[in-house]
Amino acid sequence: MGFDWSLTLLSLAGGFILLMSASLSWGYEKTIFAPATAMLLTWSAALVALSFLPLMGFYHLSAEAVLLFVLGSAWFALVAVLTSWVLSRYSKQSLRPRTAGTLDQLDYGRLLLFWAVIALFCYPLAILNVLSFGSNIVEISYNIRRASVSGDAILHPVVSNLFVLLGVLTNIVLFGVIQKKVKLVSFVVLVAPLVVISLIVAGRSGLVSMILGWLVILAVFSDKLKLRYLVLPVIFLLFVLYFGGVWVKKFDVEGQSASNAITVLADHVFGYLYQGPVLFSRYFTGEIDITTEWDFLNSACHMLSRLNICEPLSVHQDFASYGEARSGNVYSMYYSIIPGYGLLGFFLVFGVYSILLSLLFNMMKVRRILAVAVYPVMFSAIVLSVFKDGIGYAFYWFIKVSMICFLIKIFFSESKIKIYHSSGRR
Secondary structure, eight states, X not given: OOXXXXXXXXXXHHHHHHHHHHHHHHXXXXXXXXXXXXXXXXXXXXXXXXXXXXXXTXXXXXXXXXXXHHHHHHHHHHHHHHHHHHHHHHOTTTTSOOSTTBGGGBOHHHHHHHHHHHHHHHHHHHHHHHHTTOSSHHHHHHHHHHHHHXXXXXXXXXXXXXXXXXXXXXXXXXXXXXXXXXXXXXXXXXXXXXXXXXXXXXXXXXXXXXXXXXXXXXXXXXSSXXXXXXXXXXXXXXXXXXXXHXXXXXXXXXXXXXXXXXXXXXXXXXXXXXXXXXXXXXXXXXXXXXXXXXXXXXXXXXXXXXXXXXXXXXXXXXOEEEETTEEEOOOOXXXXXXXXXXXXXXXXXXXXXXXXXXXXXXXXXXXXXXXXXXXXHHHHHHHGGGTOOTTGGXXXXXXXXXXXXXHHHHHSBOSSOOOXXXXXXX
């Protein structure tokens, strides 16, 4: 398949349409971290990048896929903006700032102590799990990746659930750091082992999701979003992609010059981010014949499997070519819905996703505990939707987090709650 200017211009036009829509959404929501703006910016960047990537050997997006990506993102954004408008117009009482049931109510000293106690035995157990996969870091990384592809558990179920708890604590305590209720050094000491273990166990996508979530928390709760809040996470993100890729042998820069190493990194990053839309496009137009196993209900099916009611499908898909001498197996969020439920099902599910995330974002702005634990992860799912469905597959995780947040609210609230009266405080 050669370079086709007509398909390039079509993808470029679709990207600019979404970019203009994102500017309108941004003007209404006043932030790029709202669901509507985030989705539009994510897919506008994807379409613009994919219009030029055929110059690097990627296949073009089909006209049908470009149209679907534009309509899907626009529909998601429209529902999100309408939901936000309805909430602002009719739900001011339920979403107004208050102390009871919010982050302001929590005792951060006790939360830090609780995190430290959990870490004392959770981190060592996780390290023992990791060390059981080999005798050196290269062997461990390879065997963990192979186990992950096979669908095998990396951590013991108890340790895995404790890591879900630690993820919730990370978001909540980061808010405490921003509000100067927690010292930054205390947060760094507790979170550093979590970051390292997460990179080894969950790979780069898990750590990228965590970083994007922190960025949301910094953006929403900082009085002034300083430039370093944006630059440092991006630098750390590139660091993770580069060294993570070298670590698990995704690409090799040994013996390469600096310029060649940068080219190899760029090629890898673009392949990592954007093979999904290309592969979905080829599936959508029938250019490749693969067994479709992704399903946005797979997480719910995992819960039902405990009762032998449902058998979860594999999260790993068939490999196919997304460019010249390029092979991958990720197919974007669209792939988890359309094969099983068609276009009507897709627009219905995308609408539900949009309403849910808009509710969570508006709840987060008024400091609700559950929303601060959940929305940052859902925001990262929007950004990473070009190669996975982190929203549908998070259903089981969402149930766990809801229970954790309820218990945190019960056991870690301050004894004396300052109630905001209706004396003009908002």
